Amino acid sequence: xxxxxxxxxxxxxxxxxxxxxxxxxxxxxxxxxxxxxxxxxxxxxxxxxxxxxxxxxxxxxxxxxxxxxxxxxxxxxxxxxxxxxxxxxxxxxxxxxxxxxxxxxxxxxxxxxxxxxxxxxxxxxxxxxxxxxxxxxxxxxxxxxxxxxxxxxxxxxxxxxxxxxxxxxxxxxxxxxxxxxxxxxxxxxxxxxxxxxxxxxxxxxxxxxxxxxxxxxxxxxxxxxxxxxxxxxxxxxxxxxxxxxxxxxxxxxxxxxxxxxxxxxxxxxxxxxxxxxxxxxxxxxxxx
Amino acid sequence: xxxxxxxxxxxxxxxxxxxxxxxxxxxxxxxxxxxxxxxxxxxxxxxxxxxxxxxxxxxxxxxxxxxxxxxxxxxxxxxxxxxxxxxxxxxxxxxxxxxxxxxxxxxxxxxxxxxxxxxxxxxxxxxxxxxxxxxxxxxxxxxxxxxxxxxxxxxxxxxxxxxxxxxxxxxxxxxxxxxxxxxxxxxxxxxxxxxxxxxxxxxxxxxxxxxxxxxxxxxxxxxxxxxxxxxxxxxxxxxxxxxxxxxxxxxxxxxxxxxxxxxxxxxxxxxxxxxxxxxxxxxxxxxxxxxxxxxxxxxxxxxxxxxxxxxxxxxxxxxxxxxxxxxxxxxxxxxxxxxxxxxxxxxxxxxxxxxxxxxxxxxxxxxxxxxxxxxxxxxxxxxxxxxxxxxxxxxxxxxxxxxxxxxxxxxxxxxxxxxxxxxxxxxxxxxxxxxxxxxxxxxxxxxxxxxxxxxxxxxxxxxxxxxxxxxxxxxxxxxxxxxxxxxxxxxxxxxxxxxxxxxxxxxxxxxxxxxxxxxxxxxxxxxxxxxxxxxxxxxxxxxxxxxxxxxxxxxxxxxxxxxxxxxxxxxxxxxxxxxxxxxxxxxxxxxxxxxxxxxxx
Ligand code: HEM
Ligand SMILES: [Cu+2]
Numbered sequence: 057x058x059x060x061x062x063x064x065x066x067x068x069x070x071x072x073x074x075x076x077x078x079x080x081x082x083x084x085x086x087x088x089x090x091x092x093x094x095x096x097x098x099x100x101x102x103x104x105x106x107x108x109x110x111x112x113x114x115x116x117x118x119x120x121x122x123x124x125x126x127x128x129x130x131x132x133x134x135x136x137x138x139x140x141x142x143x144x145x146x147x148x149x150x151x152x153x154x155x156x157x158x159x160x161x162x163x164x165x166x167x168x169x170x171x172x173x174x175x176x177x178x179x180x181x182x183x184x185x186x187x188x189x190x191x192x193x194x195x196x197x198x199x200x201x202x203x204x205x206x207x208x209x210x211x212x213x214x215x216x217x218x219x220x221x222x223x224x225x226x227x228x229x230x231x232x233x234x235x236x237x238x239x240x241x242x243x244x245x246x247x248x249x250x251x252x253x254x255x256x257x258x259x260x261x262x263x264x265x266x267x268x269x270x271x272x273x274x275x276x277x278x279x280x281x282x283x284x285x286x287x288x289x290x291x292x293x294x295x296x297x298x299x300x301x302x303x304x305x306x307x308x309x310x311x312x313x314x315x316x317x318x319x320x321x322x323x324x325x326x327x328x329x330x331x332x333x334x335x336x337x338x339x340x341x342x343x344x
Numbered sequence: 345x346x347x348x349x350x351x352x353x354x355x356x357x358x359x360x361x362x363x364x365x366x367x368x369x370x371x372x373x374x375x376x377x378x379x380x381x382x383x384x385x386x387x388x389x390x391x392x393x394x395x396x397x398x399x400x401x402x403x404x405x406x407x408x409x410x411x412x413x414x415x416x417x418x419x420x421x422x423x424x425x426x427x428x429x430x431x432x433x434x435x436x437x438x439x440x441x442x443x444x445x446x447x448x449x450x451x452x453x454x455x456x457x458x459x460x461x462x463x464x465x466x467x468x469x470x471x472x473x474x475x476x477x478x479x480x481x482x483x484x485x486x487x488x489x490x491x492x493x494x495x496x497x498x499x500x501x502x503x504x505x506x507x508x509x510x511x512x513x514x515x516x517x518x519x520x521x522x523x524x525x526x527x528x529x530x531x532x533x534x535x536x537x538x539x540x541x542x543x544x545x546x547x548x549x550x551x552x553x554x555x556x557x558x559x560x561x562x563x564x565x566x567x568x569x570x571x572x573x574x575x576x577x578x579x580x581x582x583x584x585x586x587x588x589x590x591x592x593x594x595x596x597x598x599x600x601x602x603x604x605x606x607x608x609x610x611x612x613x614x615x616x617x618x619x620x621x622x623x624x625x626x627x628x629x630x631x632x633x634x635x636x637x638x639x640x641x642x643x644x645x646x647x648x649x650x651x652x653x654x655x656x657x658x659x660x661x662x663x664x665x666x667x668x669x670x671x672x673x674x675x676x677x678x679x680x681x682x683x684x685x686x687x688x689x690x691x692x693x694x695x696x697x698x699x700x701x702x703x704x705x706x707x708x709x710x711x712x713x714x715x716x717x718x719x720x721x722x723x724x725x726x727x728x729x730x731x732x733x734x735x736x737x738x739x740x741x742x743x744x745x746x747x748x749x750x751x752x753x754x755x756x757x758x759x760x761x762x763x764x765x766x767x768x769x770x771x772x773x774x775x776x777x778x779x780x781x782x783x784x785x786x787x788x789x790x791x792x793x794x795x796x797x798x799x800x801x802x803x804x805x806x807x808x809x810x811x812x813x814x815x816x817x818x819x820x821x822x823x824x825x826x827x828x829x830x831x832x833x834x835x836x837x838x839x840x841x842x843x844x845x846x847x848x849x850x851x852x853x854x855x856x857x858x859x860x861x862x863x864x865x866x867x868x869x870x871x872x873x874x875x876x877x878x879x880x881x882x883x884x885x886x887x888x889x890x891x892x893x894x895x896x897x898x899x900x901x902x903x904x905x906x907x908x909x910x911x912x913x914x915x916x917x918x919x920x921x922x923x924x925x926x927x928x929x930x931x932x933x934x935x936x937x938x939x940x941x942x943x944x945x
Contacts, residue, residue: 058913059474061552069551073476076548084540084582091583091628095590095601098624104605107619213598214615267617272598275619279601282593 063315078322082329085290089333092283096340099275109234109276110344111241112175112199112269114168118342121164122334125291128157129331132298132324139317144309147320151302154327158295165288172269172277173210176202178227178258179265186229187254200229203255211268217260224259280341287337290330297323375478376912380485381464382793385786388456391492392779393874395447398440400867405432406836407864426504437834438507439524443495445510446528449636450535451492453778457643458577459488459542461785462570464793466546468903468910469564471555471919471941476548484541491534498527509832511633514602514625518594519609529592536585539577546574555902555941557921561667562940564901564925565653565660568667569646572674573639580635580678587628594620601625623688630681638677640774641741642670644781645712648734651784652716654899655731656723657936659926662715669708669715676705686754687761695754702752709745713738729803733784736811737777744772747822762832765825768818776814783810783877790881791896795908796888802876809873816866820859827856898937900927905939 065072100108135150176199183194201208203226209216216222231248232241267273271281301319308316374380397416404413410431413420417430426436467475475481498505503522506512517525550571554563563571590601598616602625605618653660660666682690682698716738725731747769750756760766783806790798821829829852830837843851895904902921906914919941927938 059472059476059478059553066552071552073548073552076551077477077480077544080544080547080578081540084544084578087579088582088586091586091631092590095586095624095628098621098627099601099619102621103619265615270597271593272600272617274617275600278590278593278599278617278620282590282599286589 063312063318072318074318074322075325078325082325085329089283089286089336092279092286093336093340096279096283099279103275106235107274109274111232111234111238113280113342114171115342117164117168118338121161122338124157124161124164125331125334128154128161129328131157132327136317136320136324139320148302148306151298151320155295155299155302158291158298161291162288162295165284174201174208175269176200176212176227177267177269177273178263180258181262181264184256184258184262186256195233197233197235198227198229198256199233200227202227211270212266213268213272214263214266217263217266222260224257226255227258228255283337283341287330287333290333294323294327294330298327373482375474375482377463377467377475377478377481378793378910378914380481381460381462383485384455384463384488385460387489387492388452388460391447392452392456395444395452396871398444398447400871401432402437402440402444403860403864403867405437405834406840407860409835423500424504425502432834434834435504435507438509439499439505441832442506442509442512442528443499446495446506446532448774449510449640450532451488451495453640453774453782454539454577454636455488456782457647457778458539458546458570458573458639459484461566461643461647461782461789462542462546462573465789465903466567466570467549467553468792468906468914469567469901470550470553470558471902471915471921472549472553473913473915475545476552477545480541480545484538484545487534487538487541491531491538494527494531494534498524498531501527511629512591512625513629514591514594514620514622515604515607515609517591518603519607519614526592526595529588529595532588533585533592536581536588539581543574543578543581546570547578550574555919555921558940559921561664562921562924564646565649565663565666565670566643566646568670569642569649572670573642575674576635576639576642576677580632580639583628584632587625591625623685623690626685626688627682630684631678633684634681635677637770637773638673640778642673644737644741644778645670645716647781647785647788648716648737649719650901651730651734651788652719653926653928654788654897655726655728655734656720657726657928658719658723659924659928660715661719661721662711663924663926665711666715669711672708673705673712676701676708680705683752683757686757692754699752699754703749706745706749706752713742713745728787729798729800729807730784730788732804732807733780733787736807737780737784740772740776740780740814744769744774744777747772760825762830763825764821764829764831767831768821768825771818771821775818776811780810780814783807786881788897789903790884791891791908792903792906793909794885794888796884796890797896798884798888799880802880806873806877806880809876810870813866813870813873817863817870820856820863824852824856824859827852829856895939898935900937900939901925902940905941 059073060066061073063072069076131150131153135147135154138144138146138150178198178200180196180198183196184198185192185194186198202212204222217225231244234241236244269277271278301316301323305319306316308319371379371383374383401413401416401420404411412430413432419430420427420432420436421430424436426433426439432440463475463481467473495505501523504524506517506524506528507520507522508517508525512525512528550563550567590599593599594601594603600616600618600620602622603614603616603618603620604622607614607616607618649660649666680698680701682694683702686695686698720735747765751760751766751769787798787803790796825831828839830839833840835841839850839852840857841851842848843854843857845851891908894906894908897904902919903910905919907916920943921940922943923938923940925940927933927940929936930938
């Protein structure tokens with residue numbers, strides 16, 4: 057006896073097996089990401105005032121990436137529809153665009169990650185004076201890039217300063233800090249635009265804590281990296297499946313076209329879910 | 345052809361439709377639901393025994409603190425870093441405790457109750473040729489084995505296995521500087537993936553592969569129980585997976601998801617960002633944790649229902665109430681989790697809410713138990729081994745469930761939380777409860793799997809021994825707990841240590857202290873009583889009484905209307921279902937049972 061309803065829909069439920077499977081799987085995925093979103097809310101609500109970073113992500117790039125992913129969602133539908141109409145060539149083309157979008161998304165995301173890994177926050181034991189437009193102000197928490205021995209190091213922590221016996225390092229401070237409101241940030245950015253950076257020399261002995269924008273920096277970045285990395289993993293897996301069906305698995309179009317269309321549909325459902333997650337992630341992490 | 349006419353010549357001589365697969369693809373990388381069920385069963389039973397042995401070592405420590413553990417002492421000394429001298433050191437006690445819980449819940453009971461029995465029985469009972477996704481099924485088992493290996497290996501790494509309890513509360517789980525916790529988390533992620541794949545498969549199978557005529561209200565209760573269980577796993581496990589990933593990040597990447605600001609470890613301020621929430625871990629853990637306890641019990645209830653219907657020769661009383669109750673439990677079990685957290689200071693309003701939902705969820709549980717009890721009324725009961733275990737399940741689960749009510753009231757829980765009372769409560773539900781149900785299932789379905797009966801005499805020895813010693817072990821814990829014996833402490837906790845020094849006040853009474861020895865020897869007795877069972881399984885496989893019919897218990901459900909053991913693809917002819925699952929003693933019928941696939945006259 058063969059397993060029934062692998063291709064045909066079952067009359068009383070109106071659905072074929074794999075589709076039930078993927079919907080159930082997506083339900084569990086909703087719970088997975090739901091738990092992470094809930095954690096985000098709980099951590100954010102519980103954070104002490106002035107400690108929850110905002111405005112540190114690159115919104116234009118994020119917006120662009122959102123557009124890339126939405127495009128891929130459209131092409132996934134178009135490719136499935138083309139296949140339904142029997143136009144295999146069109147399907148191949150649209151799905152190729154989907155795959156390119158997926159790769160593009162991951163590439164851009166890696167670039168963003170890389171940016172973060174060499175961007176630092178320094179907590180100082182005693183405040184220093186920095187130029188802020190025309191006035192000078194005292195601050196004990198600075199954001200910026202580090203220069204040491206002509207390099208811009210990645211992943212440094214407080215511990216690195218001792219381990220590498222760094223006596224002092226240069227900091228190219230950002231004009232803003234997340235303790236400012238969004239308005240103040242915009243103002244400070246506008247004022248600092250075009251002016252050369254004023255480097256500060258910081259002695260390691262004065263550093264209370266040093267962290268790149270890595271998961272350990274704050275609960276904000278912890279959530280950011282966990283959510284986006286998990287999402288990226290989903291993009292990667294989804295793209296791998298779509299690629300398999302598109303490339304090596306495409307022989308099935310000749311032998312069992314109905315089943316092949318089902319496969320494309322299933323992978324498309326998953327892909328839409330992955331996009332949907334990003335539609336939530338983007339405003340929550342970048343804009344709020 | 346009428347299924348019940350299969351007789352001896354059919355048994356075992358069935359030729360598979362396809363060509364004979366090789367050893368590896370037949371037994372190791374099988375996609376056949378029956379083989380996978382048996383694989384799950386064997387592996388899970390091995391873990392059950394292993395988890396039990398861990399507990400024996402711990403009971404020795406409580407009864408005879410810091411004395412060399414008999415028999416296994418040299419092994420502890422030789423293989424485990426913390427077991428030097430063959431003594432249960434505090435670290436070893438902690439990891440054995442954590443791993444006992446983890447292994448019993450995630451590697452023994454759930455795989456046995458849900459995956460093993462579910463895999464073997466559900467497709468047969470709904471008249472399906474296999475699970476909906478056979479290869480996913482195989483992957484599920486492989487993830488389970490992988491998770492098991494990771495957990496097992498963690499005993500032997502430097503620093504030993506996880507020590508923060510099966511609940512792995514942060515910040516404790518992150519402050520312990522060994523790698524056991526990382527292994528635990530990675531193992532858990534494997535096990536969770538395994539469960540998710542299994543859950544998807546079960547639900548899809550039950551929705552899609554029911555044979556023609558097998559309407560929802562004709563499903564055997566066991567299938568309903570597995571259906572709800574699968575939903576619990578599907579929806580409750582992902583949050584724990586998320587939490588596991590976050591705790592892993594806390595341990596390995598230095599994040600602070602669950603670590604509060606100002607956390608000091610070993611008197612030194614930890615070099616972390618802080619800002620995390622230990623309560624968040626507890627919420628995520630118990631969001632799984634409570635549904636998980638129903639994952640542990642519902643399949644057991646399903647098995648008991650099957651065995652009772654079969655051996656009372658009567659339809660189950662209140663089939664519909666059973667179904668609706670199990671569905672109600674499914675929904676409600678998602679909104680009671682914080683009754684495990686009354687003492688965390690989460691607030692009285694929240695406590696009041698969860699106290700209310702907890703009381704509400706006990707209603708469907710009681711309905712199920714009541715239906716099963718009433719099902720016995722007026723039946724001509726066959727007291728065979730599976731039935732004895734099923735009958736014992738009822739009062740044992742009753743004790744476990746009723747003692748849960750005081751725990752559900754925040755006021756009473758203040759006193760009882762984290763004492764041996766809680767240990768006794770949930771062990772009554774899972775040990776003489778679920779495990780007895782699982783034994784019932786093994787004795788009941790063994791003939792279908794092997795074509796031979798298990799020995800009744802040794803089965804009864806196994807039953808009576810287990811029944812007595814289970815109670816010897818767990819009954820005293822209620823009293824110890826009420827006197828304030830704290831759980832989880834390698835030194836027994838304050839009231840225990842005080843009792844060792846008669847000049848201090850507030851210790852446990854001498855009676856309570858002497859019960860530790862009773863419990864120890866009760867546990868040893870319980871272990872010895874499993875020897876007849878183990879021998880019985882292997883001996884009966886080889887030389888048990890051959891069954892002369894495919895339906896030795898004269899049962900109505902479909903799994904008995906197949907050849908024995910069922911071939912690949914299960915049924916010789918696709919069955920059609922004509923009637924309710926428990927048509928026993930139908931007036932006017934030729935026999936006292938009418939199989940589900942027998943057409944109406
Ligand atoms: C039917 C009504 C039940 C009620 C009202 C109930 C209530 C509770 C409560 C309030 C606790 C927390 C006690 C504390 O930590 O202070 C608890 C613990 C526990 N219950 Fe139940 N329970 C019920 C049924 C079950 C069932 C059916 C199972 C499992 C098969 C179960 C397994 C557990 C476990 C494993 C724990 C301990 C978890 C731990 O802290 O390690 N309970 N129960
Ligand atoms: Cu609970």
